[in-house]
Amino acid sequence: MSEVLHEVTLTVNGVRRTASVPARRLLSDFLRHDLTLTGTHVGCEHGVCGACTVLVGGEPMRSCLMFAVSAQGLEVTTVEGLGLLPDARVCATGQSMNPVQQAFTECHGLQCGFCTPGLLTTVTAYLDDHPDPTSDEARAAISGNLCRCTGYQNIVKSVLRAAEIRAERRVPDAAEPGERHPKPAAAGGGPS
Amino acid sequence: MSTRLFGTPIKRKEDPRLVTGGGRYLDDLGHDALAAAFVRSPHAHARVVDIDADDAFELDGVLGIYAHDDLPGKVGEPLPLLIPHPALTHGRTGYALAREEVNHVGEPLVMVVATDRYVAEDACQRIRVRYEPLPVVVGIESARDGAAVVHPDVPGNVAAHLTQVVGDVDAALATAPHTLTLELDIERSASTPLEGRGVYAQWDDERDELRMYSSTQTSTGVRAAVAAKLDLPLAKVECIAPDVGGGFGVKIMHPWPEEVLVPWAARLLRQPVKWVEDRREHFVSAAHERGQLHTVTVGFDDDGHLLALDVKFWHDNGAYTPYGIIVPIITATQLLGPYKPGAYRVEFWSLYTNTVLVTPYRGAGRPQGCFAMERTMDAIADRLGLDRAQVRARNFILPSEMPYDHGLLFQDGRPLKYDSGDFPATLNKLKALVGWDDFATERAAAVAQGRKVGLGIGCYVEGTGVGPYEGSHVQVETSGRVNVSIGLTSQGQGHETVFAQIVADELGVRMEDVFVTTGDTRKMGYAVGTFASRAAVMSGSAVALAARRVRAKALRIAADALEVSPDDLEIVEGTVQVKGAPATSMTLGTVSVLSNPLRYAFDEATQAATQFAGTFDPQKPPVAEGEEPGLEGKDFYSPTQATFANGMHAAIVETDPVTAEIRILRYCVVHDCGPMINPMIVEGQVHGGVAQGVGGALYERMVYDDSGQLLNASFMDFLMPYASEVPTIETDHLETPSPLNPLGIKGAGEAGCIPVSAVIASAIEDAEGFPITRMPISPADLWALRRRYAAGEIRPLRRASHPSESAARAEEPTP
Ligand code: FES
């Protein structure tokens, strides 16, 4: 009666990972329980809340609506991987944060933090395509993610702030990577 | 002390961890644990005839299948009634697994434990239960008529009936120049935290000890309840609330059946067991709130002064009453808001229905009470042709009348006595913020464009920080690190930050040296829980008191060592120094070393505390009389009564003349929770509360059909607001301190959501020109109301600010 297992190999946060899983294993469960990357959260498991959003090939996807086997060969970035992106900097408390993560801590963009990983991934991808959103556009960009705590006000602010930090950290085309990056402390003061 | 941290919008200590995937929520623990899943009743009311689990046992990976018959001793007895009350004459609680009867869809019947959740759910699907359906009671009307009953031994479905009276209501009504009667309804909604409930239990077979984790608002409550159920000494049970993904009330309820069963199974199987609910389970087996019908009769004079208020309401408590009648008691008392009611009589019936049980959801009975009172205020204003804000102001309790005793008993069994608040000032701020007096012009402009807009208002008072107590332990390590423990749990309110702010101020240390642990019974065994906007007031005060003890002790020890008087010392950034002569100093870490006389040094610093170091007076015992080793202190805060916060909201809404779509154009909040420890966090609480209030006003309702099926038990169908539905929230604050606690603070957690349904109803009514008496309201509801209004079935408002096709009827006499 044992289930048939399938070997899945994918790249998660830049690391190749292989595991044997049943065909029905959700990508969210695979990330959380097989790879113990518990930063990705599940709030509904039916594709509505967005808490489970990860980047698959840079595009936001709801990992509760994907099977692990369907991620075969793909590149997945979870919240744990955002701090490894080129525009991440180490903050005062030692964590490496990309501009979106940094902005959420500056703007009180989270309370319980449960919806947050899905928002961070969603907004990271959004700003890649829309580096300079208006407040209304920022609001629209997060309108596919449920948050029960914040009333969204500070999440909208966080998106706008993230765009600023992102611009501050952007490497001018001519410069070598790593050059002229502002230090994290310059990015709005950091957590007090 | 350098700059004071109290009152500053300091960034949260918890956030760097939470934004980098470092949160540890319940389901992030115990990857190797066995998984539990439950067979839940598909019937709202039925007798359980037979359970056949043979097929399920054949599945690989199934370790145990348990029904009520398998539960030994107290595990199989009814779950506790947490808050008994003399008026709760027919309190009923369920079993951890249903015994012979199920009383709502979702009630657990069978627990399966398997190697993982997928297998456990497979097994659940193979279990066949035969039911004999019974008549179903759904909705307050059907509960009230009593033709069918939920519990055969509860006549008329009445769990509780309570009346509170102040003054002679009948006489006052008889002589009042005007009277009005209103029927006002609020439907069911629910807390709906983004993280559901979950339990993870580890049994240590060698030591006969249980360690459990629960996504709870009260780890001490769960611990005591589970110890009692499993017949374990309290000393053998620890309960930890890890990071919790939101609570909003539903997680104060305990013990959930699963909180008893999962530890029981872990002990039985001698393996860790975990259960994490899915979203549907949360909808059908956690708890709801809000469903109430109200009849308000009010007597008033020509100026709109209240002379008598007679309120009857019917509260839907669902299938069981484990949390007692707290919610209707809160409605009954907090309905009064900032007003003097004249003679007051409130009578309620708490009724059983075959639906999910009802326990507090953020606001806890206040949104309903506020709706009833504020609709009444608007009705009085309309009857008399007065400004709605003015009628409210005329009935306010004035600052000069504080403390104000209503002569009623509040939810904590203590007098409903307001301690503070300046309601006229709050109203003035609100009117300025929303532009109350200019709205007529705004409306005229909108009307000229063929648009319908309305302005609404709602005022509330919220009893916060109810007892009995909270405590705190503060300890300074030899490194200078400050450990703070509170027993109360955190669900996102920033407790690691705000309590660190208080300690940093009180003790004179840096924020980054303070580390707060919450909701861990290993660290603090005495606590009540996080509810009723009580954390800042209760734990905040306890933390301050404990830190003051540590400060006093540090000064005593340092004074001794530095040979000065404690009065001459101050503590700055973790260093105890002589005022005006900061060179004479020692760090708190060194004080901590000296506080603990040692035989064995464990590093260079601690050598100073050893026996031959020459730092001690040989005439005295190493630990002075009345002292204890260690630079630490513990204290508790236990107030005589709740402290009362207040606030007022206003909104401008637009209703689409064709589609009846309702849009909130502006939402303004003025809030008084006393001095704010961290204004950024308070503001966040207000935002979140308002968003939940908007959900409750316009979108969220639990839709049960007549057979007791919850038709919208998913995020697809239960419409929680996204960012696109929540308006921009404009806030202003007033800080009237409470005289009751050492920091003067009042609670803020629930405030945001309390008046929203009242405010939105008030605004829609203002836009449409006919009364709104039922919330939530959808575009379809509003459209139907317009049809009824056009057909003459609903009377128009008297005030003539609403040019519409039906304006002709505005002269019609009111019933
Ligand atoms: S958990 Fe995937 S969308 Fe909610």
Ligand code: FES
């Ligand atoms: S911060 Fe709690 S759900 Fe968004």
